[in-house]
Amino acid sequence: MSEIIVIAIQRDGELRSSSLEAITAARGVKQAGDTLSVAIVAANPQGLAGALSVEGVDEVIAVKATDEFQPDLIEAVVGALVAERKPSLIVTAHTVDAWSFAPAAAIKNGLGFATDVMALRREGADLVATRAGYAEKVLMDIDFPGKDTVLLTTRTNVFEPASGQGSAKVTEMAAPAADIATKHEGWKQPADAGGIDIPGSEFILSIGRGVADEANVEQFLELADKVGATLGCSRPIADNGWLPKARQVGQSGQLAASCRLYVAMGVSGSVQHQWGMKHVENIVAVNTDPEASIFSIARYGIVGDMFEIASELENHF
Amino acid sequence: MKILVPVKQIASLDDQFEMRDDGRDVDEDYLEKDLNEFDHFSVEEALLIKEAAGDEVEVVVAIVGDDDADDALRTALAKGADRGIRVWDDALANADGTSIARILAKLVEREKPDMVFTGAQSSDFGSATTGMALAGLLGWPHAAVVSNLEYKPGASSATLRRELEGGLEEVMTIKCPAVLSIQLGINQPRYASLRGIKQAKQKPVDELSLDDLGLDASDVAPAFNVRKMYAPQRGKAELITGSAAEQAARLAQIIKEIRGM
Numbered sequence: 001m002s003e004i005i006v007i008a009i010q011r012d013g014e015l016r017s018s019s020l021e022a023i024t025a026a027r028g029v030k031q032a033g034d035t036l037s038v039a040i041v042a043a044n045p046q047g048l049a050g051a052l053s054v055e056g057v058d059e060v061i062a063v064k065a066t067d068e069f070q071p072d073l074i075e076a077v078v079g080a081l082v083a084e085r086k087p088s089l090i091v092t093a094h095t096v097d098a099w100s101f102a103p104a105a106a107i108k109n110g111l112g113f114a115t116d117v118m119a120l121r122r123e124g125a126d127l128v129a130t131r132a133g134y135a136e137k138v139l140m141d142i143d144f145p146g147k148d149t150v151l152l153t154t155r156t157n158v159f160e161p162a163s164g165q166g167s168a169k170v171t172e173m174a175a176p177a178a179d180i181a182t183k184h185e186g187w188k189q190p191a192d193a194g195g196i197d198i199p200g201s202e203f204i205l206s207i208g209r210g211v212a213d214e215a216n217v218e219q220f221l222e223l224a225d226k227v228g229a230t231l232g233c234s235r236p237i238a239d240n241g242w243l244p245k246a247r248q249v250g251q252s253g254q255l256a257a258s259c260r261l262y263v264a265m266g267v268s269g270s271v272q273h274q275w276g277m278k279h280v281e282n283i284v285a286v287n288t289d290p291e292a293s294i295f296s297i298a299r300y301g302i303v304g305d306m307f308e309i310a311s312e313l314e315n316h317f
Numbered sequence: 318m319k320i321l322v323p324v325k326q327i328a329s330l331d332d333q334f335e336m337r338d339d340g341r342d343v344d345e346d347y348l349e350k351d352l353n354e355f356d357h358f359s360v361e362e363a364l365l366i367k368e369a370a371g372d373e374v375e376v377v378v379a380i381v382g383d384d385d386a387d388d389a390l391r392t393a394l395a396k397g398a399d400r401g402i403r404v405w406d407d408a409l410a411n412a413d414g415t416s417i418a419r420i421l422a423k424l425v426e427r428e429k430p431d432m433v434f435t436g437a438q439s440s441d442f443g444s445a446t447t448g449m450a451l452a453g454l455l456g457w458p459h460a461a462v463v464s465n466l467e468y469k470p471g472a473s474s475a476t477l478r479r480e481l482e483g484g485l486e487e488v489m490t491i492k493c494p495a496v497l498s499i500q501l502g503i504n505q506p507r508y509a510s511l512r513g514i515k516q517a518k519q520k521p522v523d524e525l526s527l528d529d530l531g532l533d534a535s536d537v538a539p540a541f542n543v544r545k546m547y548a549p550q551r552g553k554a555e556l557i558t559g560s561a562a563e564q565a566a567r568l569a570q571i572i573k574e575i576r577g578m
Contacts, residue, residue: 011481071449071459071460072458075453096461096479096480096482097481099438099449099462099498100459100460100461100462100479101449102449103414103415103418103445103447103448103450103453104449104450104452104453104459105453106415106450106453107415107419107450107453107454107540108453111540112540112541113415113446113540113541114444114541115443115444115445115446116443116445128544129541132443132549133441133442133546134328134343134441134442135329135440137330137548137549138330138343138547138548138549139546139547139548139549140341140544140546140547141543141544141545141547142541142542142543142544143541143542143544144541144542145542147540181457181458181459181495182460182489182490182491182492183489183490183491184487184488184489185476185488185489186487187485187486187487187488188478188485188486188487189485190483190484190485190486202576203572203575203576227572228576235501235502236501238502239501239502245484248484251482252482252483253483254483254484255483261571261572261575261576263568263572271443282571282575284568285554291330291332295554296549296554298554299554300554300556300568300571301554301555301556301557303556304561304564305561308561308565309564309565309568312565312566313565313568313569315565316565316566316569316573
């Protein structure tokens with residue numbers, strides 16, 4: 001019998017939906033007699049409590065503070081929860097905010113710790129988490145011997161968001177004292193897309209590092225045009241300034257939300273890129289490396305040279 | 318004024334690989350080592366600050382790794398870092414990000430840098446742990462996934478942008494000294510010049526053991542234990558074989574079918 005606590009995250013007062021995914025992950029390893037609580041730090045935490053009171057959640061811990069993301073504050077909340085409640089497990093989504101606070105919170109409190117967890121299960125009484133390694137080419141099952149409390153961040157877009165009406169009680173918790181070292185100064189919105197619509201495209205032809213040189217990009221713009229696709233790209237192509245950021249598919253770019261056919265050429269398939277496209281029903285991967293992780297999520301695979309395939313493909317349209 | 322840049326030597330897998338006999342990692346023979354991609358950007362950011370300040374800034378790169386890791390450290394030195402520190406002990410064979418952070422905290426005590434830059438994550442395991450865990454131990458201000466930085470050496474605060482999901486960025490000010498984890502794309506990392514590579518061989522590298530830092534094996538125990546490592550079930554990808562012309566013909570057919578052309 002122990003407590004599991006999910007740290008929910010909001011941005012500008014709006015609940016991050018990945019918080020509900022973290023609840024699903026936590027709910028999956030809840031044992032008979034365990035309680036599941038969800039902590040939320042916000043200017044108006046009570047206003048978010050309803051959305052967090054999903055099936056399986058026993059308690060929402062409302063910490064009234066600020067909507068501003070302050071890692072020092074979240075770490076103080078985690079510290080206070082560990083001290084007061086001695087939870088066996090704390091789960092939060094592997095968001096950029098969690099990147100800031102989770103490692104610090106874990107080490108300050110001597111917790112068992114792993115990030116970017118893709119699956120979570122019990123083996124007997126043991127908690128076993130699965131995460132990837134070597135650029136997604138292997139998986140590892142990990143456990144936490146001797147740790148009373150384990151903090152995990154869960155990969156986003158893997159667990160279903162928790163749903164179902166719950167009946168959680170809402171408890172108020174005073175914001176703990178924290179030495180706040182950061183100050184929010186504003187938001188910078190992504191540059192105007194200039195009519196490029198990755199989220200709205202049904203057919204995306206995407207290029208990655210395999211394109212090798214800026215001079216080679218133009219022919220893929222033409223190819224995309226010819227076959228009726230929107231040209232997308234992976235992060236290095238946008239970082240190099242070879243294509244605008246609006247064409248970048250992935251966690252820090254666009255989600256291929258309406259896509260039915262995704263042809264990835266010379267894209268190795270990093271986890272961040274996969275985040276934006278792995279849900280697409282028809283993925284065709286073209287890559288010279290037969291072990292590229294993109295093949296593990298593709299429906300069709302072509303082991304071959306993207307330039308040769310591209311020039312042959314043109315002849316059919 | 319000093320910037321400490323901890324770097325990592327990452328390992329990538331050969332096309333074919335085998336697991337170690339204990340099944341908890343890949344056999345060392347199948348690993349290819351290199352400087353972590355993200356660390357090219359953190360080193361560059363430190364060098365840009367150094368150059369803008371007229372060289373009054375010392376850039377110190379640190380790595381935790383065996384003799385092998387010297388290559389990654391020399392790569393950073395060849396780009397222009399002033400000196401290096403390499404820490405190793407056989408007790409670190411199972412080290413994770415929290416173990417490395419405990420070593421780095423000792424290095425910060427010794428070196429007293431004004432800023433610490435790490436890569437936002439490593440390109441092999443992607444734990445995104447070391448830098449922010451270090452900040453937690455030190456009690457220093459910290460920000461992860463920094464995509465833009467305005468910082469004058471010695472200043473008591475800096476202005477930065479954190480890159481959030483979907484390309485949104487948050488502008489924030491942060492007190493210094495701070496630990497920042499640096500995102501890809503914040504700058505255009507330089508390549509080492511031939512001269513730089515030559516000079517790197519002469520640059521001083523301190524080699525330290527856990528003992529030198531007042532740590533023992535139990536201080537650097539990892540926060541998780543690997544039960545087993547395994548190749549994932551390969552997805553359902555149906556391989557399209559043949560000549561490039563044949564492969565492209567089949568691809569054209571797939572495109573036309575799915576698009577209802």
